[in-house]
Amino acid sequence: MLNYAKIWSASARYSITRTLMFRGDFFVWSLVELFWMSVNILTITVIYEHTQSIAGWTKYQMVLLVGTSMLIQRFLMGFFWSSIFEMGRNIRSGNFDFYLAQPGNVMFMATTRKLDPDSLLNSLVAAAVVIYAARQLGLDPSAGQIALYALMVLCGVVIHYSILVLSISLAFWLTSAQGIEGLYFTLTEFSRLPRAAFTGIATQMLFVWLLPVVMITNVPASLLVQGFDLTLSAWLFGSALVWFAAAVFVFNRGLRRYTSASS
Numbered sequence: 201m202l203n204y205a206k207i208w209s210a211s212a213r214y215s216i217t218r219t220l221m222f223r224g225d226f227f228v229w230s231l232v233e234l235f236w237m238s239v240n241i242l243t244i245t246v247i248y249e250h251t252q253s254i255a256g257w258t259k260y261q262m263v264l265l266v267g268t269s270m271l272i273q274r275f276l277m278g279f280f281w282s283s284i285f286e287m288g289r290n291i292r293s294g295n296f297d298f299y300l301a302q303p304g305n306v307m308f309m310a311t312t313r314k315l316d317p318d319s320l321l322n323s324l325v326a327a328a329v330v331i332y333a334a335r336q337l338g339l340d341p342s343a344g345q346i347a348l349y350a351l352m353v354l355c356g357v358v359i360h361y362s363i364l365v366l367s368i369s370l371a372f373w374l375t376s377a378q379g380i381e382g383l384y385f386t387l388t389e390f391s392r393l394p395r396a397a398f399t400g401i402a403t404q405m406l407f408v409w410l411l412p413v414v415m416i417t418n419v420p421a422s423l424l425v426q427g428f429d430l431t432l433s434a435w436l437f438g439s440a441l442v443w444f445a446a447a448v449f450v451f452n453r454g455l456r457r458y459t460s461a462s463s
Contacts, residue, residue: 267329352420372454
């Protein structure tokens with residue numbers, strides 16, 4: 201584990217150094233993400249000018265839910281996004297050979313090579329939104345609740361990471377994984393909605409249980425708002441393990457099909 205920590209640290213330093221070489225891009229993308237996050241919060245404000253609750257969630261409960269969604273996405277995009285989507289192009293071009301020669305697990309090397317400091321910076325803004333909403337609701341979570349919330353957020357990041365790796369790994373069979381990015385953003389739109397808003401059996405099965413994009417944010421947000429629910433928390437933790445195992449399995453099976461640039 202120490203060796204992997206050193207490898208990741210070297211990759212992080214490289215990414216930060218590269219970002220400092222192109223400061224203009226860093227500030228522009230930071231502002232773009234900040235603008236997108238602001239639009240989400242303003243949308244909630246406008247909607248709640250006309251209603252008191254949505255599926256039983258009040259204004260600041262919804263702000264906390266959306267802040268949790270943004271926090272998970274910022275962590276995902278900051279630590280893994282660029283590396284995962286570059287992986288699909290590298291498989292197609294044959295540049296994936298570079299990762300096969302690296303001193304570590306191929307999946308780890310291919311999905312953690314690059315960091316996006318702009319997203320990591322905006323994760324502080326997302327965390328501030330969560331804290332602000334919690335204070336407006338008069339919440340005073342214990343250290344244990346905060347730790348459980350962080351664990352549930354981590355589970356959400358793992359599930360998102362696993363879904364993306366699994367999807368991009370299809371490039372080993374399909375050669376191209378175009379369209380995955382747009383599909384991912386479409387799915388994440390549902391993560392900003394309360395679970396109670398999904399009333400149909402089909403939508404609940406698809407977006408709540410099979411593809412748990414809704415539960416990824418609802419479980420940690422509900423933990424702060426409504427208290428700890430052992431069943432839902434255990435289910436989210438188990439889902440993270442299952443999705444990660446599925447991603448590892450599909451990636452390794454796909455790796456056997458990779459023929460490298462030389463062939």
